[in-house]
Amino acid sequence: MKKVWKFLSSMPFAIGLLVALSAVCALSSLITQGQTYEWYAGAYGPRLGALILALGLDDAFHSWWFWVLTGVLCGNLLLCNLVRLRPLINRTRGFYSADGLPETQDAAPVVHRPKEVFAALSMTPRETERQGQRILFASKNGLGLWGPWVCHLGILLLVVGFSLGQALHREYVVYGVKGQTKPIGDTGYALTIDDFQVKLRADDTVEQYEAAVTVFPQGEAGRGQSARLSVNHPASLFGMKLYQNSTGWAAALTVSKEGQVLEEQILCAGEGLQVQAVPGLVVYLNAFYPDFYLRPGYGPMTLSGALNNPAYLYSIYFQDAMVGMDYWQMEEGPIKVNDYEFTFHDPESYTLLEIKKDKFAWLTLMGGILVLLGLGLCFYVQPVQLWAREQADGTWMVYGKSPKGGPLFTERLLQATEKAKES
Amino acid sequence: MLQAENTLFTLVMLLYFSAMILYFAFVALKKDPIVKVAMGLQGLGLVLHTAALVLRGLAAGRLPLTNQYEFATAFAWGLCLVSLIFMLRFTFPLLGAFSAPVTFLIIGYAAMQSKEIHNLMPALQSNWLGFHVSTAIIAYGAFGVSFVLGIIFLLRDKMKAQGFLDEHIPSREKLDIIAYRSVSLGLLFLSFTIITGAIWAERAWGSYWSWDPKETWSLVTWLVYAVYLHLRLRKGWQGKAAAIFAVAGFVCVMFTYIGVNTFLPGVHSYK
Numbered sequence: 001m002k003k004v005w006k007f008l009s010s011m012p013f014a015i016g017l018l019v020a021l022s023a024v025c026a027l028s029s030l031i032t033q034g035q036t037y038e039w040y041a042g043a044y045g046p047r048l049g050a051l052i053l054a055l056g057l058d059d060a061f062h063s064w065w066f067w068v069l070t071g072v073l074c075g076n077l078l079l080c081n082l083v084r085l086r087p088l089i090n091r092t093r094g095f096y097s098a099d100g101l102p103e104t105q106d107a108a109p110v111v112h113r114p115k116e117v118f119a120a121l122s123m124t125p126r127e128t129e130r131q132g133q134r135i136l137f138a139s140k141n142g143l144g145l146w147g148p149w150v151c152h153l154g155i156l157l158l159v160v161g162f163s164l165g166q167a168l169h170r171e172y173v174v175y176g177v178k179g180q181t182k183p184i185g186d187t188g189y190a191l192t193i194d195d196f197q198v199k200l201r202a203d204d205t206v207e208q209y210e211a212a213v214t215v216f217p218q219g220e221a222g223r224g225q226s227a228r229l230s231v232n233h234p235a236s237l238f239g240m241k242l243y244q245n246s247t248g249w250a251a252a253l254t255v256s257k258e259g260q261v262l263e264e265q266i267l268c269a270g271e272g273l274q275v276q277a278v279p280g281l282v283v284y285l286n287a288f289y290p291d292f293y294l295r296p297g298y299g300p301m302t303l304s305g306a307l308n309n310p311a312y313l314y315s316i317y318f319q320d321a322m323v324g325m326d327y328w329q330m331e332e333g334p335i336k337v338n339d340y341e342f343t344f345h346d347p348e349s350y351t352l353l354e355i356k357k358d359k360f361a362w363l364t365l366m367g368g369i370l371v372l373l374g375l376g377l378c379f380y381v382q383p384v385q386l387w388a389r390e391q392a393d394g395t396w397m398v399y400g401k402s403p404k405g406g407p408l409f410t411e412r413l414l415q416a417t418e419k420a421k422e423s
Numbered sequence: 424m425l426q427a428e429n430t431l432f433t434l435v436m437l438l439y440f441s442a443m444i445l446y447f448a449f450v451a452l453k454k455d456p457i458v459k460v461a462m463g464l465q466g467l468g469l470v471l472h473t474a475a476l477v478l479r480g481l482a483a484g485r486l487p488l489t490n491q492y493e494f495a496t497a498f499a500w501g502l503c504l505v506s507l508i509f510m511l512r513f514t515f516p517l518l519g520a521f522s523a524p525v526t527f528l529i530i531g532y533a534a535m536q537s538k539e540i541h542n543l544m545p546a547l548q549s550n551w552l553g554f555h556v557s558t559a560i561i562a563y564g565a566f567g568v569s570f571v572l573g574i575i576f577l578l579r580d581k582m583k584a585q586g587f588l589d590e591h592i593p594s595r596e597k598l599d600i601i602a603y604r605s606v607s608l609g610l611l612f613l614s615f616t617i618i619t620g621a622i623w624a625e626r627a628w629g630s631y632w633s634w635d636p637k638e639t640w641s642l643v644t645w646l647v648y649a650v651y652l653h654l655r656l657r658k659g660w661q662g663k664a665a666a667i668f669a670v671a672g673f674v675c676v677m678f679t680y681i682g683v684n685t686f687l688p689g690v691h692s693y694k
Binding site for chain 2: 011012014015018019021022025026028029030033061162201203205206207208209230231232233234241243245354356361364365368369371372375376378379380406407408411
């Protein structure tokens with residue numbers, strides 16, 4: 001059992017996991033996600049299509065095996081950090097003690113003024129004695145020893161925060177035009193769109209999408225909280241975060257019979273109206289073109305975002321069977337189905353707002369900050385220990401240790417001792 | 424102002440090209456003064472390149488880091504900057520003979536892109552853009568240097584017979600640690616890139632991570648370099664194996680940068 005724990009917290013296992021994760025991520029990004037068997041069969045052939053679905057590669061990042069892999073990674077990080085904590089504490093304690101003086105060192109430089117070597121490495125030594133010999137010792141940047149541990153902790157928090165957020169977050173979408181009030185899913189709150197504007201530049205490109213909203217507990221409109229939001233500027237109301245996510249066109253659809261209005265409803269593009277007077281009859285607003293142009297051979301398009309030549313693409317279904325589909329413009333007069341008349345009018349932009357509750361986003365952020373801190377400690381806080389031992393002839397032997405410095409530290413130490421010799 | 428930027432850009436290309444030729448000449452003729460001129464030209468190119476980027480930023484009224492041309496030219500700038508720093512810091516001028524061609528290839532790629540300045544879509548109008556992309560430039564530059572160091576490491580043994588190259592190329596141990604330093608710099612900045620990108624994505628799209636191909640490949644790149652760092656700690660895996668991973672890491676960097684944009688379009692645009 002001990003061997004199993006040791007293996008699970010070992011570096012080879014961690015390397016294997018990292019390689020497996022990177023391979024899985026790379027492979028999954030190359031396969032279009034979220035498609036049907038027909039799509040995969042068409043793209044990769046029936047066998048490969050079936051294999052993709054069987055292995056869950058169609059939704060790889062939410063598949064059970066990806067969760068398992070992520071869980072094993074978390075376990076490895078946790079075990080690794082637990083196993084290394086005590087040795088790390090001991091190592092840190094020992095780091096500031098002169099006791100670690102190496103017994104032998106092949107190329108220990110000899111100098112007359114050891115303090116100059118310490119000064120060259122921006123270190124101030126303290127004097128101690130060992131077996132009757134004077135020892136100068138200094139250490140710095142011991143915090144750097146903690147870099148990998150902090151980084152691992154950061155990754156662990158980041159992965160746990162992200163996974164919990166993915167599993168437990170709540171996400172809602174509310175869309176509509178100015179003046180509409182809609183419930184926010186099952187939160188018990190409702191949202192009124194007080195305003196929505198698409199700000200255009202002189203060249204017709206979008207500068208910003210801006211919405212003003214009021215959120216209130218359902219049935220308690222007086223307790224509402226209002227906010228303005230735009231892309232890159234979300235708002236927080238009642239513990240929910242609101243994002244300006246998207247936009248589109250909407251228009252009012254009036255149903256009338258013999259000149260009498262039977263009903264009227266605002267439809268966003270893609271929505272349909274179930275005509276109450278005729279069960280089974282549904283009129284859809286499929287698309288809207290504010291500056292309509294039917295380019296021969298290419299189909300419909302809009303020349304600009306301005307309402308210069310509005311046109312509606314609609315379809316009519318009766319008992320789930322399409323009975324009509326066409327472009328329609330106001331000057332053509334109402335669309336007629338038997339005695340019923342349909343008219344689209346008052347087009348305007350609708351806003352699509354995304355509303356989220358993620359209680360673990362802070363954990364992910366904290367993990368990210370710790371990763372950065374850990375990497376900074378790993379790479380840029382280099383622990384250094386330096387000893388100088390007095391010899392019988394009055395010269396000093398200098399010993400240096402820098403676990404991350406390698407030949408560069410040895411080079412630097414030699415330069416410092418050469419300088420001390422010269423002086 | 425754009426005309427001036429264009430002229431500077433052409434000049435920078437010429438300077439980088441000249442520096443590259445001189446580095447090659449240094450290797451071929453084995454005369455030390457040549458490499459000093461090469462480094463001087465590269466340094467001058469970097470100064471003018473900085474001026475070109477500043478001019479473009481002034482002309483656009485924003486940080487010039489938002490399209491393929493702007494990122495490619497900034498990438499070349501980052502690679503040039505990091506390679507010069509490493510050449511000076513580690514007294515390793517021959518590095519230029521390997522990094523200059525990569526810099527020239529990237530600025531050549533930039534030259535092939537559209538230089539038009541477009542208005543920014545709402546999602547790109549964020550202060551996080553500056554942090555996100557500028558850290559990516561340094562990360563990519565550092566990874567570019569680690570890539571050429573990996574190549575030098577792998578070629579070093581074959582160059583053994585030549586005294587000149589042996590004299591101008593550091594020992595295997597030193598090469599390994601210089602490559603480690605460049606990967607360290609790159610990984611730290613890539614982490615900044617990913618984290619600032621996640622914060623920005625959360626504000627713009629409401630989701631800090633959505634497994635978009637660009638995000639996924641940034642993670643793949645991060646993981647590959649994490650493997651590199653762990654391998655270096657294993658006995659028997661230092662040196663050659665680590666150098667191979669440094670090269671593989673840069674292949675991931677290039678795929679993240681060019682391959683993803685070309686083959687795997689995702690949600691890195693506002694819909």
